[in-house]
Amino acid sequence: MRSKRKSGSSQVTIRDVAKAAGASVSTVSAALNQSDYVSESTRNKIEEAIKQLNYRPNALARGLRLRKTHSIAIVVPDLSNSFYVELVRGAEDYSASVKYTLLIGDSRESWEDERSYLDSFERRRVDGVIRVPALSAPRKRTAAVTGDIPVVYADRFPPLPEPRIARVGVDNVRAAESAIRYLISLGHRRIGVIVGDASSGTSTDRLRGYMQELQRANIRSDRTLIHEGHNDVESGHSHAMQLLTHPNRPTAIFCTNNLMAMGAFAAIQELELLCPEDISLVGFDDFYWATMLRPKMTVVSQPAREIGMMAARMLIDEIEGRQSIASPMLLGTKLIVRDSCCPPRFAEVSTARVGSPKNNSSSGRKRAVSSQTS
């Protein structure tokens, strides 16, 4: 009973074109793939026929025959995070420039969804896929699901490198270090950190950067200052709440992704604390709204678009059997200083110091103040 499409011509094929142009199927095909020998006159006749019949080549048949679809896929964990939209656009731009189509998947941090996307892409025989694994994705080799096709990891990657799988992202350790170094330079000694889910390598790296930089400055790390969230606004909010209502609260907070930074920002506002006077805040990933908030947020920004482009490039290089960039390709981050940080109000610096408390207390305070006015 189901009424099918339109009336007449259900599908116009290359055969129809051939007939109309008085040529053979193979000639039409040759003409289409603008190679091989086909005379000017027949080429014209063919183009005419194509326009006439409104012929659309069937990519399914083509892909089937060629065993190649000229398409790649990307699956990101959260399209509502502008960082990933930027990343996708980078990948899109590069693929378009080399005539590949990009298919997009949004796993919403669910391994189930990611798996189903990968599966669907694999059935569709994409030539390769860029993965930003969901947090809940298994950390073991997932060859089972991606099968035989080329993969590159972007942004996040599993702890131990897999043989034939390229990676591109940023140096998260150094990125975090730069943020912490900056805070320390302002005089902060009690710095809280809200990292993402430990299951993502990025979070552990960023935490490591935090630790290392503290250590370098001879600041004892305090476990109560380290909170683990889930890369979303909610957890940023709740963990910031905990940090801020702690009796001996930090003078600065570093959030390792933009959504958690937003949550922390909201928490600060709710508690009616002054930012940056009462509490300094550093976020991760630059995003448009960061400049729209008051105070404008200081962040360490990642080259999202470049990561996407690089990932696509490395993937397509691999697909076409070209030698590509060296695998763990790490791009640089940038600390963008805006208005959400300043020296701590009462240079609590002192209390964290190692030496005799009183001396350091006063000198520490002076130093902090002077560093503020400088």
Add this chain to the structure above:
Amino acid sequence: MRSKRKSGSSQVTIRDVAKAAGASVSTVSAALNQSDYVSESTRNKIEEAIKQLNYRPNALARGLRLRKTHSIAIVVPDLSNSFYVELVRGAEDYSASVKYTLLIGDSRESWEDERSYLDSFERRRVDGVIRVPALSAPRKRTAAVTGDIPVVYADRFPPLPEPRIARVGVDNVRAAESAIRYLISLGHRRIGVIVGDASSGTSTDRLRGYMQELQRANIRSDRTLIHEGHNDVESGHSHAMQLLTHPNRPTAIFCTNNLMAMGAFAAIQELELLCPEDISLVGFDDFYWATMLRPKMTVVSQPAREIGMMAARMLIDEIEGRQSIASPMLLGTKLIVRDSCCPPRFAEVSTARVGSPKNNSSSGRKRAVSSQTS
């Protein structure tokens, strides 16, 4: 010289499965499509073989044979706008629930890009497509590019309805009316509006709502208060600047999309005006950051996800030849009152009023105040 994939089995096909299971190709196919008669024992053997060989059905071949891919596509104009991400997710959720795959395109408001997406989807023989046309898309019938496949318009649609093409969105006239009515009830008389590109029907509808509501309140509309932007932050910013630096500036501004509202918000901040005391602001589309700004922004919110779901539903209904919802399906909007509006400071109400100025001035202010506290 190009090194192909892996080593051995380039592709395992249904034939391999058949061989391994000691069955025929047709039986395996029957087993896969869980219909038809196939005995328990052979079904088991087949499943065993599938697992063993890690067989993945080839969607290309399947689609080719079936002339149906069980996939639909959506192309939205701006993935960095959370409204469209929500819309996409709605479509995704519905399609997934009925076992369709959703392909996503992000045209970035460029007709060239949109066209190329549509083309690519069409070649891929998706079963249908949801379009949110780019602003620069031609307003005439675009059958040429979508060819024969079912289409439904979501959110935006061309001025005159096309015969077999369904539409789903919101009633933009009433949505705008509700915003303006609210502002008027607060006592505003000079209300600026920044609408999107006139080429999208949504913008003209929203402008019409604005006009109608003013008229209903006997307020003469002032052409200098009407600005046409481009649905992006930049133009929101610049037009708000113009409105706010105007000698006789409005007491309230209504922006017809979220990005322009952000731009206006930024402009207000830059001019160091107090919102809402100096200037009230109403945005369009709810978005997460709206609650994070100070003041929290009052917006008219659209059911983005539902629009996406509806669009997918209507499309798939049409694909499967089912009777669907009546075509111009308009969902309701909601005015979400937050903190970005209050009665105008000097009830300039009076000047716009028709009757005796002084009376209305004072009464207007009082009324507004009470309506706010209620």
Add this chain to the structure above:
DNA sequence: GTAGGAAACCGAAACGTTTTGGTGGTGTTG
């Protein structure tokens, strides 16, 4: 004991491309 029919399976033809290996026809060269 045989006709009838259901159950379980199978072979082969399509779906719309690309590609391989040809086939004539036309110049050019020794």
Add this chain to the structure above:
DNA sequence: CAACACCACCAAAACGTTTCGGTTTCCTAC
């Protein structure tokens, strides 16, 4: 004139599925 190269074109065989019609086997009923 034979040999050869080259040009423009074509027929047919894949690519990996699904489906249509047919075949075997086995049971039941008369």
